[in-house]
Amino acid sequence: MTGNDLFQIVLYFGALLLLAKPLGIYMARVYEGEQFLPVRIIGPVERIFYRLCGIHQDEEMDWKQYAVAVLVFSAGGMLLLYLLQRFQGVLPLNPQKFPAVSPDLAFNTSVSFVTNTNWQDYGGETTMSYLTQMTGLTMQNFVSASAGMAVLVAVLRGFKRHSAKTIGNFWVDLTRSALYILIPLSVIYSLLLVSQGVVQSFSGYKRVALTQAITYNTAKLDDKGNPVRDAGGNPVTEKAEIKEQVIPMGPAASQIAIKQLGTNGGGFFNVNSAHPFENPTPFSNFLEVLAILLIPAALCATFGRMVGDMRQGRALFAAMLLVLIAFTALCTWSEQHGNPRFAAMGIDQTASALQPGGNMEGKEARFGIANSALWATTTTAASNGSVNSMHDSFTPLGGLFPMLLIQLGEIIFGGVGSGLYGMLIFAIITVFVAGLMVGRTPEYLGKKIEMFEMKMASLVILIVNALVKIGAAIGVSTKAGVAGVSNPGPHGFSEILYAFSSAANNNGSAFAGLSGNTVFYNTALGIAMFLGRFWVIIPVLAIAGSLAKKKQVPASLGTLPTHTPLFVAFLIGVILIVGALSFMPGLALGPIAEQLLMGR
Amino acid sequence: MFAIIRNAFMSLLLFTALTGIIYPLAVTGLAQTVFPYKANGSIITRDGKPIGSALIGQQFEDPKYFWGRLSATTPYPYNGGASSGSNLGPNNPELMKAVQARIHALRTADPTNQQKIPVDLVTASGSGLDPHISPAAAEYQVRRVAKARGLEETTVRALVAKETQGRWLGILGEPVVNVLKLNIALEELPKKKTMRVVP
Numbered sequence: 001m002t003g004n005d006l007f008q009i010v011l012y013f014g015a016l017l018l019l020a021k022p023l024g025i026y027m028a029r030v031y032e033g034e035q036f037l038p039v040r041i042i043g044p045v046e047r048i049f050y051r052l053c054g055i056h057q058d059e060e061m062d063w064k065q066y067a068v069a070v071l072v073f074s075a076g077g078m079l080l081l082y083l084l085q086r087f088q089g090v091l092p093l094n095p096q097k098f099p100a101v102s103p104d105l106a107f108n109t110s111v112s113f114v115t116n117t118n119w120q121d122y123g124g125e126t127t128m129s130y131l132t133q134m135t136g137l138t139m140q141n142f143v144s145a146s147a148g149m150a151v152l153v154a155v156l157r158g159f160k161r162h163s164a165k166t167i168g169n170f171w172v173d174l175t176r177s178a179l180y181i182l183i184p185l186s187v188i189y190s191l192l193l194v195s196q197g198v199v200q201s202f203s204g205y206k207r208v209a210l211t212q213a214i215t216y217n218t219a220k221l222d223d224k225g226n227p228v229r230d231a232g233g234n235p236v237t238e239k240a241e242i243k244e245q246v247i248p249m250g251p252a253a254s255q256i257a258i259k260q261l262g263t264n265g266g267g268f269f270n271v272n273s274a275h276p277f278e279n280p281t282p283f284s285n286f287l288e289v290l291a292i293l294l295i296p297a298a299l300c301a302t303f304g305r306m307v308g309d310m311r312q313g314r315a316l317f318a319a320m321l322l323v324l325i326a327f328t329a330l331c332t333w334s335e336q337h338g339n340p341r342f343a344a345m346g347i348d349q350t351a352s353a354l355q356p357g358g359n360m361e362g363k364e365a366r367f368g369i370a371n372s373a374l375w376a377t378t379t380t381a382a383s384n385g386s387v388n389s390m391h392d393s394f395t396p397l398g399g400l401f402p403m404l405l406i407q408l409g410e411i412i413f414g415g416v417g418s419g420l421y422g423m424l425i426f427a428i429i430t431v432f433v434a435g436l437m438v439g440r441t442p443e444y445l446g447k448k449i450e451m452f453e454m455k456m457a458s459l460v461i462l463i464v465n466a467l468v469k470i471g472a473a474i475g476v477s478t479k480a481g482v483a484g485v486s487n488p489g490p491h492g493f494s495e496i497l498y499a500f501s502s503a504a505n506n507n508g509s510a511f512a513g514l515s516g517n518t519v520f521y522n523t524a525l526g527i528a529m530f531l532g533r534f535w536v537i538i539p540v541l542a543i544a545g546s547l548a549k550k551k552q553v554p555a556s557l558g559t560l561p562t563h564t565p566l567f568v569a570f571l572i573g574v575i576l577i578v579g580a581l582s583f584m585p586g587l588a589l590g591p592i593a594e595q596l597l598m599g600r
Numbered sequence: 601m602f603a604i605i606r607n608a609f610m611s612l613l614l615f616t617a618l619t620g621i622i623y624p625l626a627v628t629g630l631a632q633t634v635f636p637y638k639a640n641g642s643i644i645t646r647d648g649k650p651i652g653s654a655l656i657g658q659q660f661e662d663p664k665y666f667w668g669r670l671s672a673t674t675p676y677p678y679n680g681g682a683s684s685g686s687n688l689g690p691n692n693p694e695l696m697k698a699v700q701a702r703i704h705a706l707r708t709a710d711p712t713n714q715q716k717i718p719v720d721l722v723t724a725s726g727s728g729l730d731p732h733i734s735p736a737a738a739e740y741q742v743r744r745v746a747k748a749r750g751l752e753e754t755t756v757r758a759l760v761a762k763e764t765q766g767r768w769l770g771i772l773g774e775p776v777v778n779v780l781k782l783n784i785a786l787e788e789l790p791k792k793k794t795m796r797v798v799p
Contacts, residue, residue: 008772053610054603073608080612126682135620142619143612171607178615183623190627191634197655200631200639205681208643208650211783214659216676246681247641247653253631254624271683274726276655277641282773338719339690345703348716348736355736356774361695361723362685365669365732368774372726389726390685393695491689513687597691 002351005332005370012374013325015290016297020317023294024301030180031153031173032306042179049175060166063545066154067538069170070147074114074534077140081110084136085128094129095204101127108522113140115533116148116415118259118266118385118508119525121516125248125269130202137266138255142186145262145295146177148417151537152299155421156306158544159445162552167544181295182262189257192287197280198253206247214242252277260291263415265385265508273375273388274364285367285388289375292384296413299420307445311563316423319571320412324381327401327412332373334398335359340598359398362390373398380405383415385508392487392495392511396598399511400591403498408579409464410505418506418533421540425457427562428543430574432457434560443559446552453546456539463535464504465582467528471500472586480520486513489597494590499525501583504532644784652780656680657731660783663709664748666733666741666760668779669720670702673728686724699723710744732776735764749786759785 029036050057061069085101088094101109105121112119113136122128128137150173157167194200217237220228228236252268256278259266273279273288297317304313336358338349351357356368363372372389379386380402391399405412411422428442428449435442435449442449475481475496485492495511502509503525510516516525561567631639642654652658657668659678671677672686688695702722707713718736738760746756763782766775 004767004771011771049611049614052614053607055607055611069604069607072604073611076605076608076612080616123682123684134624135616138624139616139620143615171611175611178619183619186623187627191630194627194631194635194639197638197642199641200628201641202628203640206641206643206650208652210658211651211780211787212658212660212662212665214676214678218675240676242676245652245656245658245678247643247650247656248680248683249641251624251628253639254627258619269683271685271727274685275683276653276657276727276729276731280642280655282768286768286772341690341696342699342719342722345696345699346716347699347703347719347722349719352736354739354775355718355720355734357719359690359723360720361688361690362726363723364726364730365720365734365737365776366730366773371773387726390687392687392689393685395690486687487689487692489689489691491691494689511687512685513689594689594691 002336005336008370009328009332009374012286012289013321016293019294020297021301024298024313025305027181027298028302028305030176031302038180046175046179049179050171053171055169055171055175057169057172059169061169062166063154063541063548066167066170067541070151070537070541071534073170073174074147077143078110078114081113081136081140082106084132085109088129088132091129091131093131093134093202096129098127098129104519104522105517108526111526111529112508113137113264113266114144115506115529116144116262116264116383116418117503117506117529117533118264119503119510119516119529120266120270120272120508121522121525123270124267125250130250133255133268134251138258141255141258141262141264141266142178142182143174145182145258145264145416146174148415149177149181149295149299150174150417151541152417152421155424155540155544156303158547159307159447161548162550164548167541167548182258185261186254186257189261189287189291190253193253193256193284196284197277198256198284199249199277200251200253201249202251203249205249207244208247210243210245215239216242248277256288257291259386260288260384261295263292263296263382263384263419265379267386271390272386274390279388282366282371285371285375288386288388289371289378292378292382292386293413295416296382296419299417303420309445309563312445315563315568316420316427319568319575320381320423322568323412323572323575324377327381327405328374328377331377331398331401332370334395334401335373336369337395339395359393359395362393364389376402377405379509380507381412381414382419383410383505383507385502387509390512391498391509392513396591396595399494400587402509403494403501403591404579404583404587406501406505406507407468407583408575409461410507411575415506418536422460422536425460425540426575427571428453428457429461429578430567430571431560431562433574434570440558443553444562446555447547447550448553453543456543459539460536461578464532467504467532468500469586471504471524471528472497474524475500478520480518484515484518484521486515490590490593494594497586497590500528503528506533644780646784651784654778654781655731656729658780660779661705663744665783665786666738666745666779667721668733669730670698670722670724671728671730672724678729680729683727683729685726685728713740713743715740731778731780733779735760735775735777738764738777738782745786751789755789756786759789
């Protein structure tokens with residue numbers, strides 16, 4: 001790692017630390033319905049919203065009603081997005097005349113966006129009309145993120161309240177997340193991105209004259225469009241010449257802003273934030289990678305404030321930060337080390353003032369190694385899943401760390417809302433393990449953790465784990481699954497394992513060589529995403545409901561303090577042990593086997 | 601139950617209007633007013649005709665031009681309509697083949713150049729549309745381009761320096777050279793006087 005790499009990474013985490021607390025406190029004030037300046041400005045819009053939707057702001061829900069509201073809202077969103085894709089061919093704002101999206105791909109995409117996964121089996125600039133991108137994908141980017149934040153707030157109320165039946169009103173939490181947090185931030189962000197060169201236009205794709213024409217070989221077709229074959233049965237090729245380049249357009253900046261801020265990750269273009277129109281400069285890259293962790297990090301402060309003890313939020317934040325910094329350092333080191341096979345070919349991979357060096361396959365020159373590795377680990381730590389380099393082309397160990405970050409359960413910052421409620425599940429498990437060691441009933445934030453909470457917490461971890469492993473097992477043992485693999489050897493297995501890890505944990509990034517746009521993967525990954533989101537939300541809300549009912553236990557001498565460095569270390573230990581035990585065998589067959597083959 | 605369905609349906613409808621229509625339209629309006637050049641693709645024109653985008657790379661294979669990164673877009677390189685990386689794993693024989701082919705092309709066009717080749721010049725970018733190469737990759741090509749155009753190496757090197765962008769505020773990203781802009785600048789150099797033949 002060069003000095004400048006280190007400096008850029010330190011600067012990044014510094015900016016994150018600086019912004020997390022004020023934003024987190026702002027969010028807490030919004031969710032607690034405090035009367036302050038923003039409420040006076042946006043409040044009237046909020047009230048009109050409730051009136052039109054028939055929402056009663058003061059009506060409270062118990063955890064079951066809350067869960068039903070989440071599910072009905074999400075199911076409706078899925079249906080709407082599915083229909084939009086199926087009918088985009090006859091709807092307006094489609095200057096490229098894209099036809100309807102196929103049923104399996106439309107199913108996959110609608111599940112993907114409603115579950116805040118944003119797995120992309122489609123290429124944006126070749127599949128989706130502007131109308132679908134805006135009213136379908138951009139809209140779900142906002143509301144799926146808002147729904148995740150709403151569920152978190154409900155869980156926090158579960159900790160805060162005692163002897164209570166209800167945990168808040170889903171519609172209010174949802175609306176406030178969008179109106180007060182996501183929309184204002186996105187407007188600022190999209191303009192900053194346009195200032196760097198991200199496109200924002202409704203015109204059709206442009207054509208420009210090339211300075212040097214491109215000639216290439218293409219299969220010769222007969223009058224009916226079938227390939228012509230020679231006497232030996234081989235396809236005949238002919239020379240084709242290209243004199244113009246297509247320049248894609250679209251309302252990109254407005255979507256990219258929210259896809260980064262809402263830990264969505266579904267790009268406007270096929271290659272996501274590696275595309276020069278999606279992420280044109282080092283500054284746009286800094287803004288986008290900052291946006292990935294901004295809200296998840298700030299929510300730690302929201303948590304501290306809402307439970308009335310900032311130290312609790314700081315402890316969880318510290319645990320997340322330490323794991324992420326370690327993984328980022330390891331990933332950067334591996335990528336900077338480069339590809340040993342290149343060294344033998346007379347290629348210079350050494351970093352210097354004139355070049356970044358390292359493993360540059362699948363990376364952009366303007367980002368080099370440090371910014372690509374930093375993005376890879378933050379986007380997998382948070383359940384964002386956007387990319388600015390192709391993870392499939394990373395060195396084996398460079399690819400292992402992002403994959404393991406996903407497999408840890410998307411709790412190292414994690415998705416907006418979903419990351420922190422996932423982390424709280426791990427905190428509950430940690431106090432339980434600690435309680436077992438000393439033989440006392442475990443407590444967390446003044447609430448006794450009992451059988452019901454433990455059952456639900458175990459379910460959360462087991463369901464996602466099972467989805468990843470059963471999915472990957474089906475993938476490698478069926479013809480349809482193996483057919484999608486693009487790289488030979490252990491790397492092919494890594495592609496399948498990564499895909500199911502990403503889908504079940506709602507990340508959305510990929511080892512993109514895998515051809516995911518097939519009936520098999522569209523369906524299988526769609527199911528994994530759906531269950532990975534909602535079968536986690538239900539037990540999490542059940543815990544919230546159960547905790548809200550309990551009485552507050554005053555802390556005694558025997559209570560394990562949960563804000564100390566000791567607890568942070570213990571929490572990290574539990575996370576790494578659960579993650580490592582679950583996935584080491586799989587990783588040994590993929591990236592680790594590949595790394596061992598590299599030296600040969 | 602009916603109430604919940606009404607709440608869900610109406611809020612989906614309102615969110616679609618607010619975040620799916622009003623928000624992107626408002627951002628477009630602002631962007632088109634404040635940053636019209638950037639919002640419309642940073643298009644470079646010559647004599648009023650668009651000849652490229654400052655942000656999207658183009659394919660160059662002629663020795664008289666600087667070459668950019670490899671591009672894995674299909675069916676031909678630097679296809680602006682379908683961005684794509686190679687997605688080849690680090691051990692994939694196909695990757696070695698692509699790298700070897702580029703090394704061969706570079707060595708054939710400039711047989712006397714014995715320098716080690718900078719890695720970004722033989723690897724495919726993530727987008728397939730990378731407009732940049734590292735200054736090292738440009739320096740590697742200076743002699744070839746100068747020779748093919750009958751220019752002094754110092755002239756070409758000065759142009760490279762002019763088209764080199766440092767890190768943002770000296771900190772963020774990597775120093776890069778914009779290949780399309782550099783080649784356009786080469787084309788626009790005043791034509792050199794024909795060399796006098798010494799009898």
